[in-house]
Amino acid sequence: MMILVVAESEGGALKRHSAELIGKAASLVAPGGEVAAFVAGASGDALTRELGRAGADTVFAANASGNDARSGQALAQPLCAAVARFAPDCVLGSSTPFGADLLVRASMRLGVGMASDCTGISVEGEKVLFERPVYGGAAIAAVRLLSSPAFASVRPNSFSIPPAFDKLPAVSVVETVDAQGVRIERVEESEPGMVDLAEADRIVAAGRGIRNAENFGMIRDLARALGATVGASRAAVDEGWISHDHQVGQSGRAVSPALYIACGISGSIQHMSGMRSSKVVVAINSDPEAPIFSRVDYGIAGDMFEVVPALEEFIREMRRK
């Protein structure tokens, strides 16, 4: 079996979710199979070594420079060229805004089916099944693709990273990109250093109970103490207390952190669907009858304005020990 993985990097370092996917691919192809990584732009020595440690046998680098290396549309042709050269059974990427753009464009260009936003991949006999949440997570569909190669995008944090491999992949360059009418002129970071919700390992989120924008300061403080990303419910975003980049739920982002702390969030169906794949969920809400309490691992029915600062204090204390 041959699997091609679209790998994402930032500042020359491999993204965690890409390492996850390459590791998963390595476990699916064994033994005798091969894993290739596709990267946008030149693969520097450090990145190539990282790709090898993650489990890649070979690397295809698209000849892209500047902002073209960010454009899914511009990279579709080089990805199709890598598919033609490598002839994989399966092409995987992360379901990030970049991955979604690129994989959908390329799969449509090749005229093959794609399973998007998957949370699991399993092999049953000869069949590869892709599991993905549907109806906002109210059901999980197992999808089989009838065309080859099978394309799939996978939610970050869906797989654990295996121990490092001892591989040093050979790099070959695939064709230059064609921006096709789309030019990324400028890139701005609205919140430098923010970890994307979909990739976050820990999230502290607040809802209507936070009452105003200023009080999000308390949530940010707790998030900083934990090394977490700040999330929000639709109510808090619609009130204008925080930007849509932070919204968790059906009209925001689906998240799968190891730890999700929901403060002052009652737990609408739409919010629950976005946080469903979190591993450990904590809720803090002054209403003991809030629906969210029926779906958590740990709950505190109390005033978050007292609980959250205390939590921050004890976490900092624990870290000092």
Added chain:
Amino acid sequence: MKIGVLLKEVADTESLIEIAPDGKSIIADRIQWVINPYDEIALEEALRLRESLCGPTATASPEACRAVEVVIVTAGLVHAQETMRRALAMGADRGLRIDVEGLLPDPFFTATLLAAACRREGFDIVFAGKISTDAGWGQVHIGVAEMLSLPHVSPVEKFECDPAFKEAVCTRAAGAGVKEMIRVRLPALIGCEKSLNQPRYVSLPGILKAKSKPIAETNASELGVEVKSAMSIERLAPPPERRRGRMIAGRPRDAARELVRLLREEAKVI
């Protein structure tokens, strides 16, 4: 000028989703159907574009304005007409429904159907939601762009068109709060994000007007599209449910201290 909007009807996110006995589909008879919320945002953006060209402050001539229309295109069953009527009540001029009765459209096939219809219409720009809230593939709009050889930008949070209608400048949400300012050549396809706008409410005059607006019908064979599936749904299962866990009692400070202990010693996540 023709502005296209791809519109899907979806189960309202409040609907109770029950898996049918075949284990591959859902029980559809108790579902409340609505316009996919992201497509509603796409429609709102299309209507605003039309207003900027032909509204009270616009400079286009009356003849030019008569030629500007917003057309909604849906691949759906007969009952999709009701949600299409709501889109017409919001202000779209006419609808085109591609009938999919008896078919099981996957995103590739749906994109093929919609692209064929859009090609026939010859849209100058196409708006669509970035994803549907039911199946959530997020593929159809990009597929339509690909099949029509159009550039696309998605998900878009800000959209501005130049008056000559040669290009648009979009702000794309690239994740982690990163924004890309993208200049795109028109015609193009724009995939819409929630933060792009706030869709208008349907007014009573709008509802009355919508009754007389046309919804044309077509189908795969009329569009010259070969029916084929790129995937099969092998099974649909309920998700593993999280059960009510432990409530931590006590005064706020004590509860917080206990929670930190549990997260560290029991859950081992900090």
